[in-house]
Amino acid sequence: MIKSDSKPRQVVRPVITRLLMPYILLFGLYVQFHGDFGPGGGFQAGVIFASGIILYALTFGVARARSLLPPDSLQPLAALGVLLYGAVGVASLFMDGHFLNYSVLSSDPVQGQHLGILLIELGVGITVTAVMVLVFFAFFGRDEEGEV
Amino acid sequence: MEFLGHYNYWIVIFLMMTGFYVVISHSNLVRKIIGLNIFQTSVFILYISMGKMPGGTAPIVAEGVTLYSNPLPHVLILTAIVVGVATTALGLALVVRIKEAYGTVEEDEIHAQDESL
Amino acid sequence: MIETLIDIVLLTFLAVTAIVIVRIRSLFAVIMLAGIYSLASAGLFVVLDAVDVAFTEAVVGAGISTVLLLGTLALTGEQRKTTSRHGPLIPLAVVTLTGAVLVWGTWDMPLFGDPGAPAHQHVAPRYIQDSPNEVGVPNMVTSVLASYRGFDTLGEVTVIFTAGVGVLALLGFRRRKPRHPEREKP
Structure with missing residues (x-):
């Protein structure tokens, strides 16, 4: 279905992908870290980041994308995000607060809240990106390997 | 305005029932999952409609703005959308495995194969 | 308008x-x-x-x-065909009936955009008034999502992770079978 060998008529897609992909990934990072101030956050950023990688995979083939981001390294990342989230909660427990009460993370409660939100949004973003890319590889990689 | 006051809810119900109809009337499993997605989106619209405040703006603090829409439904639905796509992927994965096991994704053909066993 | x-x-x-x-x-x-x-x-x-x-x-x-x-x-x-063995009549009757009951239920709903609706009364005013000072984040959706309802979001992230694990368990990466197993051996 998705051929990685580009025929003569497939010139526009690789060029546009090369042009757009850095901006999509950069926009994903912007949404991730600017989510406190404008619309955005870990969920959206994760999906945008994943869609950038999916665009690359659709254009240049799943095999190339998989060598870029090996599933063996994505699987631990998916777990790492959830663990980071939980770790922030446990850290606030150890600092004499309630579970996921970020105010105790810093001497200033508002600073603590900022730090906590930044960390858990990062956890959410990592998990969502990793899961979306893994799911995509699972669906499209199956097709490609079937052809082998 | 009395009539339009419930227009959002009626369209939500219509979309919900359309999704429900696709799920129960079509035998193709991929179509059923699309039907579930339609149903799901109608629930999103229901929640977001409830959070709308007339004359309010998006719930992001800005100077000179005092009236904001209700942020709580937005939070609930924001996470529900991403969870929704994850569960949709799981459903589609099941469909792919059913296709490999039965050679078809039509519900009645699968039932026919099960009965002949 | x-x-x-x-x-x-x-x-x-x-x-x-x-x-x-x-x-x-x-x-x-x-x-x-x-x-x-x-x-x-x-x-x-x-x-x-x-x-x-x-x-x-x-x-x-x-x-x-x-x-x-x-x-x-x-x-x-x-897809090869669109109709199932039951005609469209029974499903149509079911959805019409369910839809009619739901529409009947909307008479008790507050009108669209009613500021006095119950949804605007409970915790939402507190989130809107106190979150800029308590959490210090301009986007209220982020502060409610990450801070006030952090447990909820932790649960959602776990669901996403679990769904990802489920997809991998079902469609996991097939190990490419070597065509000639004897050649693999040294």
Whole structure:
């Protein structure tokens, strides 16, 4: 279905992908870290980041994308995000607060809240990106390997 | 305005029932999952409609703005959308495995194969 | 007023798209229409002030979902027939009845955009008034999502992780079988 060998008529897609992909990934990072101030956050950023990688995979083939981001390294990342989230909660427990009460993370409660939100949004973003890319590889990689 | 006051809810119900109809009337499993997605989106619209405040703006603090829409439904639905796509992927994965096991994704053909066993 | 008009137009557009999704035969066209449906609902969310939700719906519904559905279509093949063994009558009767009951239920709902609706009374005023000072983050959706309802979000992230594990368990990466196993041995 998705051929990685580009025929003569497939010139526009690789060029546009090369042009757009850095901006999509950069926009994903912007949404991730600017989510406190404008619309955005870990969920959206994760999906945008994943869609950038999916665009690359659709254009240049799943095999190339998989060598870029090996599933063996994505699987631990998916777990790492959830663990980071939980770790922030446990850290606030150890600092004499309630579970996921970020105010105790810093001497200033508002600073603590900022730090906590930044960390858990990062956890959410990592998990969502990793899961979306893994799911995509699972669906499209199956097709490609079937052809082998 | 009395009539339009419930227009959002009626369209939500219509979309919900359309999704429900696709799920129960079509035998193709991929179509059923699309039907579930339609149903799901109608629930999103229901929640977001409830959070709308007339004359309010998006719930992001800005100077000179005092009236904001209700942020709580937005939070609930924001996470529900991403969870929704994850569960949709799981459903589609099941469909792919059913296709490999039965050679078809039509519900009645699968039932026919099960009965002949 | 103009917002209400856009709201009505977009809702009608959604309803029309849904009807076409039911009626059309080609599964490929249905998947594309489902993407359009998601995009239109994202537009509706912008009109209803839910910018974060619109953002997510546009990326997820019109982007990832469509790609995954197309991937499934490639693996399962185009549909051969559209009707099931029961005619359309029984399902139609069921949905009409259920829909009628639900419409009857809307008479007790507050009108659209009623400031006194119960949804605006409980915790929402506190979030709107106190979150800028308590959490210090301008985007209230982020502060409610990450701080006030952190438990909820932890649960959601776990669900996403679990769904990902489920997909991998079902479709996991097939180890490429060596064609000539004896050659692999040294």
